[in-house]
Every structure is written in structure tokens, then in C-alpha cells.
Amino acid sequence: MALQYDEIVRSGLSRQVADLIRAAILDGRLAVDERLPNEEELARRFGISRPTVREALKVLAAQNLIRSRRGPTGGNFVIRPEPEGVARAITDAATLLVGVGSFGSDEIVLARVETESLCCKLAAANRSDADLARMGEEIALQRQDGLTDEDFCASDVRFHRALVTATGNGPLRLMMYAVIESFIPITNMLIYREHERRRTADSHERIMMAIADREGDRAAALMRSHLDGLRSVLDTALERRAAAASARHSEGGDDR
Amino acid sequence: MALQYDEIVRSGLSRQVADLIRAAILDGRLAVDERLPNEEELARRFGISRPTVREALKVLAAQNLIRSRRGPTGGNFVIRPEPEGVARAITDAATLLVGVGSFGSDEIVLARVETESLCCKLAAANRSDADLARMGEEIALQRQDGLTDEDFCASDVRFHRALVTATGNGPLRLMMYAVIESFIPITNMLIYREHERRRTADSHERIMMAIADREGDRAAALMRSHLDGLRSVLDTALERRAAAASARHSEGGDDR
DNA sequence: GTTTATATATTTGTCAAACCTATTATTGTT
DNA sequence: AACAATAATAGGTTTGACAAATATATAAAC
DSSP states (O other): OOOOOOOOOOSOHHHHHHHHHHHHHHTTSSOTTOBOOOHHHHHHHHTSOHHHHHHHHHHHHHTTSEEEEOSTTOEEEEOOOOHHHHHHHHHHHHHHHHHTTSSOHHHHHHHHHHHHHHHHHHHHHHOOHHHHHHHHHHHHHHTSTTOOHHHHHHHHHHHHHHHHHTTTOHHHHHHHHHHHHHTHHHHTTSOOOHHHHHHHHHHHHHHHHHHHTTOHHHHHHHHHHHHHHHHHHHHHHHHHHHHHHHHHHTTOOOOO | OOOOOOOOOOSOHHHHHHHHHHHHHHTTSSOTTOBOOOHHHHHHHHTSOHHHHHHHHHHHHHTTSEEEEOSTTOEEEEOOOOHHHHHHHHHHHHHHHHHTTSSOHHHHHHHHHHHHHHHHHHHHHHOOHHHHHHHHHHHHHHTSTTOOHHHHHHHHHHHHHHHHHTTTOHHHHHHHHHHHHHTHHHHTTSOOOHHHHHHHHHHHHHHHHHHHTTOHHHHHHHHHHHHHHHHHHHHHHHHHHHHHHHHHHTTOOOOO
8 A cells, every 4th residue: 555645634724623622522521511711722722813713613503512602701611412402403404305305205204104103102101191281282272263374283293292202202202303393394385274174183182092091002093094194185285386386487597 | 562672683793694694595595506605705795704704604514504615616505415414413413412411321222122123114115135235244244253343333333224224215214323323322332242243143134034025023023122132231231331430430630 | 739837816714913892700989 | 788880801803914725728848
């Protein structure tokens, strides 16, 4: 093998600094809530300028690893990663992937059917009364008159999230948020007519009842048919939308 | 309601600019592969300085929304979000959550057992011959002598990933990568003794066979017992580790 | 004429030294 | 003791410049 010319530094300085600090955070050399040296000091230690340090810090902040406060007691602090923040980041990313067409809607629906029916089983085993109450609230809301489509969709999402939460499993919940949320843009296309809303709320209630009765398999089966019903409605909606989109595109003029 | 004093600008300039550009990307006003105006031009348009613009751009780059190239044809470009990149980001975040103790190892194992046995069923239905071949390769590798612990673990991860890929479901694969990978730090603690390695490889093979035979339920059951076996090994390892950790912590000495 | 070297323009990357602003601790006054 | 002015600290922003990378055009060599 030829001489290994001591790994050329091809990445930028700010990138390197960000990587160094990130590594320090990830392997615990920088503890949660610990304060980094101030920016000037960091610049001096790394032998680079403050703007470059700041670019690195901004990157870390964007990755939810640090946050900064001003003032005497301020500085850049390592923050404790919370599932909520991570869930939001995952959701955003997943939504983007869906939006750009990386996944087909059929794939998404299938993933959702399978994972949510799984959640039903776990929820039946582990649900608390508070979980049931949360689901019940949303069902009641879904039966109110005069709800906008957005409100109905939002309540639908909250119901499914409550169901996932009822599994009592953190990692699963993290994953499921992404699946459920990234499904929203598609779900929002549906026009929920009156009787479809009622059917949806009824499905939700049957699922909730089964979970309340600790009958996981029944709940899972109900969820399957619920989402399958949704899929058929979705298919027709997608066709309508595709037709509309192709018509829209021909007026055209994409930029570059 | 009191007067809504036209939302005070409390967030920093770079934050605002990042939000504006991100919004433009997410709702399609900036298309994939489109080039943003150069940094000087952006600074002029937003009425701020270039370093501030750069901080905003760095944030977007950290979120995998843009990438930058130097030179005449260079600039900052909107990039197509790829599942791979998103999966890596999710994995990193999930790993961090695990590392900081947001999730218990029992939760993680349960999530993994349930989701992977689900994947077995789907894989049995959808697997291609190429998928089987990939799994077979890893099993063969796992039976080789002289493998380091790291190599064995890596092969284990690749086997499970191949299994997930065999489901043919993109969103599911995205989720599962996070579960499997974030499990690594825990898995790596195990010392795979010779006969445990053999048992693992045997389990893998039985699972693969069931999937090859399109027998999803059998594959799922095998996966369950495989991971349950892992769990019992893990429990004893965790106890050993907890004891070691409490001993280690008392010697202290972090940097600053 | 084709290839190779060189110059040049463009754009991101980095630097330096300031100044601005939010936040807190201190100090002094009432 | 309570409160207001003040100073100190550290992040936020600006300005203007130079360095490095890279594509393109141009000139030289074969």
C-alpha cells in the first residue's frame, strides 16, 4: 500500500470543532448542564476565531446538544436530550421525506397499520386509567358539531398518540410519533364528511373499549379494520388529487 | 383580550433567518437542488451581515436541508432528503437518549422484541432472494473463528438490518434502524462467549429459514425467543456493569 | 489541433477587532 | 429592607478583509 499521507484535513474548521465538542458530549466528557468555556476562550484554545467557534456552536445547538444564554451566568450549556425534542426532530425529518416522495402512501399506511395494531396489544396490557381518559376526551371532541377539518384531524392524531402513550413504552412512542405525524399531510387531504367522522369516532371508541377491557387482540383487529377503511377512502382521495395535480402542473413554470 | 403587541422579536437574527429559509424549503418555495443566493446577497436581502447569514446556513446544513460547495459554480444548495441521512440522525438522537438514561433497557428490549417479530412476519411475505442472501452472508460470518467482539456485534446488527430491509417497507425500515442501532451500546457490553455466539448464529439461521419458507408466524416466534434469550444474558451483564460503574465513578476527574 | 499549463473570477471559509444587547451581581440610595 | 442605578459578563452582530477552493476562459507547448 502506498504511503498514507497523514490524513489531510479536508473538512472545515468549524466542522472539526463541532465534531470534537459533540464527541465530548456524547461520550460524557462534557456532562449534562455543564457549561462550556466562553466563546472567546474556546477560540483561543482551538486556535481559531470566534465566528468560527460560533458556527460550530450553532450546529450543536441545531442538533439539540447545547443551548446558549446571555449574561454573566450565561454561556453555552450541554442540555439533557429530551424525548420530546427528539420526537419533534424525527417527525420533521419524516414529514420531509414523505413530502418529497421518498415513501409511497401505501408503504406508510401499511407501516401504520402494522405498528399501531401492535401498539393496541401493548396498550391493552399496560394502559392506565389516565390513558383511557385522554382517549375518551378526544372521542368526545370528535363527536362535536361544527368542528373544522383541521380540528378533526388534530384530534385524530391526538387520539392515536394517546393510544401509543398507553403502551407505556418510551422508545416505541418515539418511533410512533414519527409514523403518525408524517402521515398527517396525507390525512389532511381527506374531506371528512359527516358520516365518515361518525364512523371514525365509533371506531376509536370500539378500540378504546377493547383496550379498556384488556383485550389486545380485539383492539388490534379493530385498529386494522379502522385503518383499512381509512385506506380505501384515501385511495379515492389520492386519485382525485393526482388528477388535480397533473392539471395544475401544466400551467407550470418551475423555477431553477 | 389585551392588545397583542405585535410579537416582539425575541429570537436572534440568525435564528429568524434560518426559520424563514427552512420554511421556504419545507413548503417547496425552494426546490430540491436549487441554489440559494450567495451569502453576500442573502445578507443584503435580509439586511444583516454575512457571519449572521452563515450561522443560519450552518444550522440548516446541520439539519440536512442544505449543503454548500465552494467555487464559481458553488453556493448553498437545497438537498434532497434521503432516508439514509435521516436514519443516521434518528439513530444518533436515539442513541443519545439511551445513553443519558431516558429509556430503560427493558423498554428498549421490549420495543425491539415486538417490532422485530412484526418485521419477521412482513419479511416472510415480501423478502426477495437477495434479502435472504444478505442474511445468509452475515450468518456465515458469525460462524467464523477469530472474530472480535466488535465484528460480531456489527454483523449481528447487519443481520437484523437485512431482516428489516426484507420487509420492503421504507418507513418501517427508517424506524427500525433507530431501534436496532440505539440498542448497540447495550449489546456491545455483552461478552459473546463461544457457545453464545453459536447459539446466536443458530437462532439467526432458524429465523432466516422460516422467512425463506414464508412462515411469518414461526419466524416471529423464533425472533421472540431469540431476543428473550438475549435479554436474560443482558440482565446479568447489566448488573455486573452497574457494579463496575459505581466503583469507577468514585475516582472522578473530568476535564473542563 | 490537442493537450497542458496558467490566469482569473466566483463563492464559501476564516479571521480580526470592534460594538451592541441581554442578563445578572453589586453597589448605593432611600 | 426594599429598590434603583451601575458595572461586569458573555452571547449577538457588524464590518471589512483575506484565504482557499474550483470552474472557466485563455495562453502556451507539443
